Structure formats: structure tokens, C-alpha cells
Amino acid sequence: MARITAGVTTSHVPAIGATIDHGRTAEPYWAPMFAGYEFSKRWMTEHMPDVVILVYNDHASAFSLDIVPTFAIGCAESFPPADEGWGPRPVPVVQGHPALAAHIAQSVTQQDFDLTFVYKMSVDHGLTVPLSLLFGQASAWPCRVIPLAVNVVLYPPPSGRRCYALGKAIRRAVETFDEDLDVQVWGTGGMSHQLQGPRAGLINSPWDNAFIDRLIDDPDGLAQVPHIEYVREAGSEGIELVMWLIMRGALAEKVTTTHRFYHVAASNTAVGHLILENSK
């Protein structure tokens, strides 16, 4: 049977992708941030999953204002990198896992989550920057990836409570898939940031770190936090953090923190990164 072996969270700032693509990670501005991922890249090679369920948001790339699905699961064979206005990132095409995606889509919909099934989709920096951070520059990504896109662009996104419950539903789905697979769930986006208006540049480190503490030890309580607190305390784009709760819901009640990193700032954004494993 398939099993969930670990959860990862990370911010997915586009400038991080550009920095990796242009070989500028050693520059003084960037080096301290990339240092926070050195352990993780080594750990990942030793704990390589067969499949990553990668929770992210599309930034008006695959989904325009014509259709805005709240939760969309990528069921395709592969997903090309999107052209976000400066040409596609020079990164490998993402290989999906259509059989597991179909199983999850059917299973969680039958658990009352009405996912949108997507059979053709490009993927933007929200999905490819986390892959670059954890796998580096690669000629092919080392595992399969199932994109799970969450609307956090058009307000309101799904509630934290709903995201946390979706994570639990995904865990049940994975654990009933017959093939013997190691599966990780990644939650991306955040942390505090605001990309618009005179309040742009907002960073709230105490709030971010309290969020991480509660994500680890009190996810049930954290899941009750309303949207307005994210907007007010972590910025209009900080609301992306609800996606981390999907990752957390997919793990066990008790988790062990394998790695924890926080850094201000990458471009406009506070970077947070975690590796969590189910406690033995």
C-alpha cells in the first residue's frame, strides 16, 4: 500500500527561481537563504519519495479569470512550466502520477471535497520553485509530482479548517492506494508578505514563528484561525499559508520536526521552511 512518509513546507517566491536559474545563489543577498535548504537537499536524496503531492497556488498562469477552481488536482501525465511573462523557467517538465491522482480525486470527492479534475495544465513558479529549492538544478525531476492547486488569489480562499480537513482526506486516500509508494505532501507559499498597495513589504516574524509552532503542535487550533487574521497580520498575500494546513492534515497527530528554517527576506517575502515526519 502507499503511505505518506513526510511533509515539507516552503515559500515559493519567483525571484528564488530566477536566482537559481541564473546561478546566483552564492551572492551575499541570497546565500543565507539558500543555506537554509542545504540540509534539506541532502535529506531529500536519502528520503526520496516516489511521489510528491505538491500543494501550491497558481498565480494567474494556468487559470485566468475565466475559471477559478478552489481546489484542482492535476491528473495529467505531465505538466510543462508556464510562461509567466518572461518565458518559461528553464526547468524540467513535471511528470505526474495519473493513477494515484485519479485515485485521490475520486476518493476525496467521495469524502465531500469537490475537487476540479485537470487533465491539461501548465505549472508556474508556485510549483517549480519548491522543486528547485529541494532538488536543485536537475535535468529531470527525481520523482513524480501531483499538483494540487488551491485558489488563494481570488478572495475568499478555502478556510484553514477546510484545508486541514482536506489534508486528512488525502491521507486516507493515499493509504488505500494499492501500489507500494512513498508519498510526501508539500505545502507551499507564504510566509508573511504583501505585494500590493501602500502597505506592501509587510513582514510579521513573531506571527510567522507562532504559526509554525502551532502548525507543528496545535494544528487543530491553528485550523480555526479566520482569514482576516492572516490578512491583517501576515499581509494580503500571506493568506497563502492556509495551504500549509493541507500538508499538516496529511500527517499524523504527532510529528517530529526534522528541519526548521526562517529567513527575512527573499524579495518581498518572509521565507519559512519545514520538514516534518510522523512521530514513531
Add this chain to the structure above:
Amino acid sequence: MSLEKPYADVPGTTIFDADQARKGYHLNQFCMSLMSAENRTRFKANERAYVDEWPMSEEQKEALLARDYNRLIELGGNIYFLAKVFSTDGLSYLQAVSTMTGMSVEQYRNMMIEGGRSIEGNRYVGEKQ
């Protein structure tokens, strides 16, 4: 009954909700068109002619030509859509976002390096700075 907007008292912030999305539909879809290299070339060759192909308001068109991002947000634009415009201009998020803050790019970048804009005094409209 109108939409409940508990975020209306967050200072310097416009939440891209269903009302804004309705106002900004054509503006944002114009932005999406710049995801193709061919359209970027046509836009750069004659911006006014290109924006006139879209059923936007004159205010939206003028704000676009002026790259007035605060105004574009107010008129229903969303930053992730508008990113296609500033990417076409060769600007990063940081460079474009800084133009909405009344700071120079350099001042804004330094603020971010020093820890970003503080939350203190920035939670509610009318709070003392």
C-alpha cells in the same frame, strides 16, 4: 445584501474579492494575453493600439499606460495578473511592488533587507504610526 468585508479596515490594502474581480475582468484578461511572446511584441510596438483591443474602461487603459499599479489594483487588477505587465517591462516583483509604496526601489529593497515593513501601526486604518 452586499458582501461582508471584514478586511475593509486593513490600511493600504485592497483585497481582490469577487467585487474587484468583476470590475477587473477585462483588465486582468488583457494581462493574461501578455503570457505569449507574440502578444508582448505587439503590445510593446504600440501600447495604446493594443490596449484598445480590449473592452476596458478608459481609466483602466490610462492607468495601464502610466503603470500606476495602485490605481490598477483599485480598478480591479490583481497583482499576479499585473505581473504579466511588469514582467513584459523587465521588472521584478520587488521593483514593481515598490512603486506602490511611495519609496524608491532602493529604499524599499533596504527596508526588506532590514526586516520588512513593521506590523506595528499597520493593522487598522487610523492607527498611530
